[in-house]
Amino acid sequence: KKKRDNLKIVVVGHVDHGKSTVIGKLLYDTNSLPEGAVEKVRRIAKETGKPFEYAYLLDAFEEEQKQGITIDSTQIQFFTDQRDYVIIDAPGHKEFLKNMISGAANASAALLIIDAKQGVQEQSKRHAYMLSLLGIKNVYVVINKMDLVDYDAATYHRVASEMKEFITPLGVTPLRYIPVSGLAGENIATASDKMPWYTDQPLLVAMDELPGEQQEIDKPLRFPIQDVYKFDNRRIIAGRIEAGKLAVGDEIVIWPSGKKTHISTLAYWAPRDRKNKGYAGQSVGITVRDEFFNKRGELITLASEPAPHISNRLLVSLFWMGKTPLKVGKKYRLKLATQEVEVEVESINKVIDASSLDSSDDTLKEIKLNDVGEVILRTKEEIAFDTFRENQGTGRFVIVDGYDVTGGGIVNAAEKSVAETI
Numbered sequence: 074k075k076k077r078d079n080l081k082i083v084v085v086g087h088v089d090h091g092k093s094t095v096i097g098k099l100l101y102d103t104n105s106l107p108e109g110a111v112e113k114v115r116r117i118a119k120e121t122g123k124p125f126e127y128a129y130l131l132d133a134f135e136e137e138q139k140q141g142i143t144i145d146s147t148q149i150q151f152f153t154d155q156r157d158y159v160i161i162d163a164p165g166h167k168e169f170l171k172n173m174i175s176g177a178a179n180a181s182a183a184l185l186i187i188d189a190k191q192g193v194q195e196q197s198k199r200h201a202y203m204l205s206l207l208g209i210k211n212v213y214v215v216i217n218k219m220d221l222v223d224y225d226a227a228t229y230h231r232v233a234s235e236m237k238e239f240i241t242p243l244g245v246t247p248l249r250y251i252p253v254s255g256l257a258g259e260n261i262a263t264a265s266d267k268m269p270w271y272t273d274q275p276l277l278v279a280m281d282e283l284p285g286e287q288q289e290i291d292k293p294l295r296f297p298i299q300d301v302y303k304f305d306n307r308r309i310i311a312g313r314i315e316a317g318k319l320a321v322g323d324e325i326v327i328w329p330s331g332k333k334t335h336i337s338t339l340a341y342w343a344p345r346d347r348k349n350k351g352y353a354g355q356s357v358g359i360t361v362r363d364e365f366f367n368k369r370g371e372l373i374t375l376a377s378e379p380a381p382h383i384s385n386r387l388l389v390s391l392f393w394m395g396k397t398p399l400k401v402g403k404k405y406r407l408k409l410a411t412q413e414v415e416v417e418v419e420s421i422n423k424v425i426d427a428s429s430l431d432s433s434d435d436t437l438k439e440i441k442l443n444d445v446g447e448v449i450l451r452t453k454e455e456i457a458f459d460t461f462r463e464n465q466g467t468g469r470f471v472i473v474d475g476y477d478v479t480g481g482g483i484v485n486a487a488e489k490s491v492a493e494t495i
């Protein structure tokens with residue numbers, strides 16, 4: 074049987090523009106809801122005298138997740154005849170950022186939801202900007218609540234062109250603009266007779282036409298070490314293969330040291346099994362011919378494939394969500410793949426207000442809450458990384474201040490290492 078295609082989609086947009094409602098309706102229309110969920114929401118609606126809300130259906134999912142039935146609390150699955158979808162719901166700006174930069178989300182497509190009546194809002198713009206920053210090119214702009222504007226074509230066109238004007242210069246060309254009413258269920262799974270002027274596909278059908286996931290497996294091997302276990306007399310190096318593939322006998326390089334050795338054995342954790350090959354997405358354990366006292370944070374690549382960048386200076390695009398601004402000269406913790414090191418903000422080259430795209434050159438000493446900047450980070454020791462364009466899993470990072478994730482972003486380039494440490 075052919076393996077089913079799998080697509081991760083992030084749903085973003087201004088609060089109350091209808092993300093949960095649209096997702097709820099997609100789940101409903103694809104029969105993907107937990108058993109009894111619809112009945113339960115109907116019953117509550119009746120008891121409280123409130124209208125039936127598709128958005129509440131998501132709560133049923135959360136309950137299920139709390140019981141540990143589904144694996145990841147931020148992810149909701151549904152299925153069509155075409156493929157399996159994983160929807161990443163981003164209830165708020167902060168959750169969205171956290172999801173996106175932590176890699177939990179790793180989405181390759183996005184629905185950007187806009188309320189037809191309210192039009193493009195500040196947060197719609199911020200989210201559009203983040204999509205561009207994260208290199209998510211497969212974007213559908215969903216213009217929701219068309220029922221509130223009497224399914225008016227002119228309103229749809231006005232909102233669509235407003236978003237288009239903002240998003241196109243960012244390098245994102247939305248593949249479609251789709252008018253819907255999540256609440257009334259118009260143009261979600263089937264074409265709507267309320268909008269005969271719209272002749273393209275309804276949302277769900279259009280989603281099935283989104284390009285599939287990029288194949289991480291075809292990229293050079295990136296195997297960040299998560300842990301090293303001592304087992305009898307062997308040391309087992311464990312981790313998740315972020316990209317590429319490895320096999321017993323392969324010559325590998327361990328970064329940042331650059332030491333070389335060969336893979337002796339390979340095992341999967343689940344099912345416990347011995348194999349000769351491992352692929353992107355799998356968690357494996359390997360043993361190597363020469364043990365160099367490897368540790369968490371190191372990156373394994375193949376000697377025959379392109380090496381990562383090794384430097385202590387990274388040029389990054391960074392968004393900040395800390396209550397106190399990011400400041401030049403201040404030290405934080407940087408987490409990149411499994412590496413965690415001390416980092417200092419060397420310089421801020423540019424600060425951008427994500428909703429207006431205004432860039433200010435006057436105060437390059439700090440980045441405030443919700444702003445984005447181009448920054449040079451200097452780590453205490455040299456680390457191994459890629460640019461985000463080269464490899465997503467080893468090209469994104471988060472910044473931790475104390476116990477909080479206060480920022481994150483993507484690596485644009487490796488800068489020349491400098492000798493003096495921070």
Ligand code: GDP
Nearest residue numbers: 088089090091092093094128217218254255256
């Ligand atoms: P979210 O914050 O983006 O997830 O928005 P919700 O899905 O929670 O919706 C916010 C409010 O807008 C709720 O009261 C919904 O019932 C309402 N809403 C969502 N979609 C529509 C729609 O298509 N038409 C109308 N009239 N109301 C909608």
